[in-house]
Amino acid sequence: MKLAERLLQGDKRAVARLISMAENHDPEAVEILRKLYNKTGNAHVIGITGPPGAGKSTLTDKLAKAIRREGKTVGIIAVDPTSPFTGGSILGDRVRMNDLSMDPGVFIRSMGTRGHLGGLSKATQAAVKILDIYGVDYIFIETVGVGQSEVDIAKNADTTLMVTVPGLGDDIQTIKAGIMEIGDVFAVNKADRDGAKRTATEIEMMLDFHHSDWRPPVQMVIAVENKGVDELLDHLKNHRKYLEETGKLQEKRIQNSKLEIIDLVQEKLMGMILDKSHKEEMVHRLAADVAARKIDPYSASEAILKEI
Amino acid sequence: MDRPIRVLVAKPGLDGHDRGAKVIARALRDAGMEVIYTGLRQTPEQIVNAAIQEDVDVVAMSILSGAHNTLLPKVVELLKAENVDDVLVIGGGVIPDDDIPFLKEKGIAEIFTPGTPTSVTIDFIRANVKRK
Numbered sequence: 118m119k120l121a122e123r124l125l126q127g128d129k130r131a132v133a134r135l136i137s138m139a140e141n142h143d144p145e146a147v148e149i150l151r152k153l154y155n156k157t158g159n160a161h162v163i164g165i166t167g168p169p170g171a172g173k174s175t176l177t178d179k180l181a182k183a184i185r186r187e188g189k190t191v192g193i194i195a196v197d198p199t200s201p202f203t204g205g206s207i208l209g210d211r212v213r214m215n216d217l218s219m220d221p222g223v224f225i226r227s228m229g230t231r232g233h234l235g236g237l238s239k240a241t242q243a244a245v246k247i248l249d250i251y252g253v254d255y256i257f258i259e260t261v262g263v264g265q266s267e268v269d270i271a272k273n274a275d276t277t278l279m280v281t282v283p284g285l286g287d288d289i290q291t292i293k294a295g296i297m298e299i300g301d302v303f304a305v306n307k308a309d310r311d312g313a314k315r316t317a318t319e320i321e322m323m324l325d326f327h328h329s330d331w332r333p334p335v336q337m338v339i340a341v342e343n344k345g346v347d348e349l350l351d352h353l354k355n356h357r358k359y360l361e362e363t364g365k366l367q368e369k370r371i372q373n374s375k376l377e378i379i380d381l382v383q384e385k386l387m388g389m390i391l392d393k394s395h396k397e398e399m400v401h402r403l404a405a406d407v408a409a410r411k412i413d414p415y416s417a418s419e420a421i422l423k424e425i
Numbered sequence: 426m427d428r429p430i431r432v433l434v435a436k437p438g439l440d441g442h443d444r445g446a447k448v449i450a451r452a453l454r455d456a457g458m459e460v461i462y463t464g465l466r467q468t469p470e471q472i473v474n475a476a477i478q479e480d481v482d483v484v485a486m487s488i489l490s491g492a493h494n495t496l497l498p499k500v501v502e503l504l505k506a507e508n509v510d511d512v513l514v515i516g517g518g519v520i521p522d523d524d525i526p527f528l529k530e531k532g533i534a535e536i537f538t539p540g541t542p543t544s545v546t547i548d549f550i551r552a553n554v555k556r557k
Contacts, residue, residue: 129477129478130477130480130507130509132478133477133478133479134480136480137431140428141427141428199459200454200455203455203456203457204429204457205429205453205454205455205456205457205459205460206429206454206459206460207450207451207454207460207462208459208460208461208462209462209464211461211462211463212462212463212464215464215467215471218463218471218474218475218478219468219470219471219474224478225475226478226479227461227479229429229459231429
């Protein structure tokens with residue numbers, strides 16, 4: 118049976134294989150997604166981001182369990198960094214989600230960033246679509262541990278959950294541009310630690326200057342003890358409800374689709390420029406000239422563009 | 426192959442010693458592979474479910490408890506039951522030489538005992554993955 122049909126019938130191996138194909142730029146994956154694109158857009162896509170060690174995986178595990186108690190199904194995409202030197206990676210998010218691997222209502226997939234910056238991998242969007250077609254009610258995308266400016270997740274999710282922990286810096290950190298601006302819901306994890314209250318207050322103060330009619334809630338949680346998790350899930354659901362009722366979901370999706378189209382165009386263009394070996398050779402030759410100060414990088418880039 | 430080889434590194438059974446598994450995971454990472462690390466105390470069922478969802482090329486299991494003759498063949502059996510026939514299964518740990526022929530007969534492609542240089546495991550994986 119064909120992969121597309123198997124996916125529609127809920128075959129887990131078809132889901133897994135299709136995600137691999139998307140990761141490996143297999144044109145068949147694009148063909149299938151092209152055909153089945155109208156079957157996407159049903160799941161509530163939730164991005165979970167935050168610094169390394171904040172508890173994103175543990176929290177994802179607990180949120181998924183809370184959703185399962187309601188009888189709904191969950192897909193989880195967990196992204197970890199790929200080595201820029203060897204291309205290898207250690208994808209370790211499953212360690213925190215062990216019980217979920219026996220649950221037929223949960224599908225977990227680990228992905229390496231494979232050179233993509235911004236906190237996700239290039240194939241993450243495709244994986245979201247595949248899980249959406251497969252038919253899960255919720256999709257969690259767990260980003261790599263992020264710093265200050267990895268905001269791609271907001272372009273891929275309906276709701277972005279920013280997970281932080283006490284003790285990462287003073288209140289100036291909360292008013293910096295970037296990652297603190299993309300949270301639709303905030304969680305202060307490890308809330309039993311010193312300074313948790315203060316961290317939450319600092320975020321609240323930052324949010325008091327928020328310009329939207331959705332005021333992001335700040336929830337204290339202790340993920341390992343499952344405390345505050347149900348409340349957090351309610352906030353996530355409320356955000357989706359808010360998006361639907363105000364028409365903002367459609368607005369957001371138009372915006373995200375625009376970015377996706379532009380990304381795809383860029384990718385194709387880069388492919389056209391670099392795919393053909395003689396052009397790659399050309400880049401190499403120009404790079405040597407630039408390094409030797411024979412020409413400048415601006416003229417070199419224009420020389421390549423003139424080729425296509 | 427212009428894609429990274431995906432390897433599930435798992436610790437079946439009840440021993441809590443994962444130093445070896447982590448050394449192997451790290452070595453495979455440095456060899457350019459994507460290593461999905463599942464952590465300690467996995468049942469064969471959990472390992473097989475993870476292997477399917479992660480669409481791995483290799484399941485590499487580290488075991489030091491002595492239960493290898495039960496747990497490793499069980500993983501092969503469960504994979505077969507799910508019609509997964511393109512995954513290479515290998516094992517490592519303190520496994521007596523006398524047990525190795527039995528394990529190979531049960532479908533574990535190779536066993537790497539203590540002292541094996543990581544390069545041997547890496548080369549074996551590269552030479553034996555079933556999918557191109």
